[in-house]
Amino acid sequence: MTAEKLTLFFGGIIRIRLFWGVPTMSFSRTLGELRRSPFTAERLVSRRVKDELRENLILRLREGSPIFPGIVGYDDTVVPQIVNAILSRHNFILLGLRGQAKSRILRALTAMLDPEMPFIAGCEIHDNPYSPICRRCRELVAKEGDATPIAWLTPDHRYVEKLATPDVTIADLIGDIDPIKAARGGHELSSEFTVHYGLLPRANRGIFAINELPDLAGKIQVGLFNIMQEGDVQIKGYPIRLPLDVAIVFSANPEDYTARGKIITPLKDRIGSEIRTHYPATVEEGIAITAQEAWIDRRNDRGNHHPIDRNTGGEGSREEGSPEKGSLPHIPKYVQEVIERIAFAARDDKKIDKRSGVSQRLPISAIENVISNAERRALTHREKFVVPRISDIYAALPAITGKLELEYEGEMKGADHVSRELIRTAIAKTFDTYLHGVNMNQVVQWFDLGGEIQLSDNAGAQEVLEGLIQIQGLMEKLGKLNVGPKDGTEKQVSAAEFILEGLHAHKKIGRNEERVFRAGEKPVKIAEKPVFERDESDFGRKRGFN
Numbered sequence: 077m078t079a080e081k082l083t084l085f086f087g088g089i090i091r092i093r094l095f096w097g098v099p100t101m102s103f104s105r106t107l108g109e110l111r112r113s114p115f116t117a118e119r120l121v122s123r124r125v126k127d128e129l130r131e132n133l134i135l136r137l138r139e140g141s142p143i144f145p146g147i148v149g150y151d152d153t154v155v156p157q158i159v160n161a162i163l164s165r166h167n168f169i170l171l172g173l174r175g176q177a178k179s180r181i182l183r184a185l186t187a188m189l190d191p192e193m194p195f196i197a198g199c200e201i202h203d204n205p206y207s208p209i210c211r212r213c214r215e216l217v218a219k220e221g222d223a224t225p226i227a228w229l230t231p232d233h234r235y236v237e238k239l240a241t242p243d244v245t246i247a248d249l250i251g252d253i254d255p256i257k258a259a260r261g262g263h264e265l266s267s268e269f270t271v272h273y274g275l276l277p278r279a280n281r282g283i284f285a286i287n288e289l290p291d292l293a294g295k296i297q298v299g300l301f302n303i304m305q306e307g308d309v310q311i312k313g314y315p316i317r318l319p320l321d322v323a324i325v326f327s328a329n330p331e332d333y334t335a336r337g338k339i340i341t342p343l344k345d346r347i348g349s350e351i352r353t354h355y356p357a358t359v360e361e362g363i364a365i366t367a368q369e370a371w372i373d374r375r376n377d378r379g380n381h382h383p384i385d386r387n388t389g390g391e392g393s394r395e396e397g398s399p400e401k402g403s404l405p406h407i408p409k410y411v412q413e414v415i416e417r418i419a420f421a422a423r424d425d426k427k428i429d430k431r432s433g434v435s436q437r438l439p440i441s442a443i444e445n446v447i448s449n450a451e452r453r454a455l456t457h458r459e460k461f462v463v464p465r466i467s468d469i470y471a472a473l474p475a476i477t478g479k480l481e482l483e484y485e486g487e488m489k490g491a492d493h494v495s496r497e498l499i500r501t502a503i504a505k506t507f508d509t510y511l512h513g514v515n516m517n518q519v520v521q522w523f524d525l526g527g528e529i530q531l532s533d534n535a536g537a538q539e540v541l542e543g544l545i546q547i548q549g550l551m552e553k554l555g556k557l558n559v560g561p562k563d564g565t566e567k568q569v570s571a572a573e574f575i576l577e578g579l580h581a582h583k584k585i586g587r588n589e590e591r592v593f594r595a596g597e598k599p600v601k602i603a604e605k606p607v608f609e610r611d612e613s614d615f616g617r618k619r620g621f622n
């Protein structure tokens with residue numbers, strides 16, 4: 077027994093042990109065993125990847141199980157169109173702006189593949205044991221017959237993805253002639269033995285995803301089309317026949333895709349369905365996506381990628397984490413809403429480039445940074461709970477500014493200024509959903525009568541609370557945010573600060589760079605303190621106190 081065969085043999089034993097409890101699975105190790113397993117020639121030979129996707133999707137539809145678990149907000153729009161595309165056995169393209177879960181959906185297609193798929197062991201392009209397309213495997217099967225070794229692939233190994241860029245070559249995507257291989261094996265240059273396979277052949281019998289398709293050079297698109305259409309391609313002038321079995325899916329920015337001349341017409345014709353993705357339609361959907369994707373539970377160092385209860389933010393968990401290990405923060409619902417509304421406001425803002433959009437990664441990165449700022453404060457002051465405040469959102473600007481592609485007008489003002497404006501807009505809208513029509517005169521009056529309070533994001537909750545309770549009429553309004561005197565100091569401070577920030581966003585009270593809240597700017601005051609006010613208003617025009 078050779079070393080190779082021995083490995084195969086033990087490999088077989090290990091597999092059998094691993095899957096002992098799954099009687100329906102048959103992990104044949106040779107072609108002969110495979111023929112006697114459920115993976116018969118009859119079943120496998122003509123069943124192409126798109127048939128497999130379709131069959132498994134049909135099973136899901138019959139069972140009523142979710143098609144794309146974890147994809148929020150697409151149930152009535154994107155998902156039915158993808159289902160139709162798969163049922164139609166189409167290659168399809170997702171058209172959408174950045175951060176619309178396009179790559180994630182494409183990756184999720186692997187859930188529609190069989191749990192295991194047999195191929196000829198050692199084949200770079202995962203040849204079908206009953207109808208190999210590469211010469212090595214054809215010769216191997218001819219020589220070994222039923223003793224031909226078989227290996228197995230899981231769905232994850234059957235998914236290949238490539239971000240298209242203008243410098244992607246035919247060699248990357250389809251393959252190259254390898255002169256060293258030719259010299260070593262004594263083969264002709266054009267012999268199939270000398271081909272070094274690119275990504276697409278390596279995705280044979282699986283799913284190949286090309287992101288940002290329009291960035292692919294025209295001649296590469298031609299090569300891709302030839303493979304899809306005829307299974308023939310030329311590599312360095314040598315015709316190579318590669319009748320691949322691949323489900324090819326794409327993603328693209330809609331404007332790039334529809335721009336004239338970006339995609340060669342025959343390739344466009346071969347893409348069966350064009351499916352438009354979109355940003356979350358409602359703030360609630362946005363919050364659900366952000367909660368799912370962001371690293372919120374700091375006791376779990378895995379990062380997220382596991383669904384979080386959507387209500388976590390609202391009423392919050394009462395669990396207390398030890399600061400050394402990290403904690404589960406209590407994120408007030410209004411903080412989540414403000415963060416989400418920043419993205420909504422940005423998507424509507426003419427200072428921001430519509431073509432690139434505002435990714436869902438903006439609120440995701442922002443909330444992570446917001447939590448971290450609150451975590452930092454809690455650690456410094458040895459506080460029990462991590463409760464983000466609105467000031468933590470301003471402290472999270474580094475996670476926001478880079479996510480905005482600015483138009484000329486926005487660039488003139490600067491990303492920092494534009495982001496602050498967006499936060500202020502988001503605060504004002506959120507404030508209205510909780511406190512619309514609530515009489516705040518008493519609070520505003522306190523400031524008008526000369527009251528001032530500094531609310532630094534670094535200040536501990538106890539210290540800040542002592543100042544806040546001096547403001548007449550403020551603390552009793554916290555009930556509107558479901559916060560009461562029995563709640564923790566951290567929660568009360570966060571809620572009270574939100575109200576003051578809301579009043580500031582509505583220009584009822586003022587706030588300066590040092591985060592000192594005070595009376596709003598009133599013309600009469602300019603006369604009283606001319607020097608100071610001139611400085612402030614100059615500053616205000618340029619940077620804004622938002």
Ligand SMILES: [Zn+2]
Nearest residue numbers: 199203210213
């Ligand atoms: Zn092969």
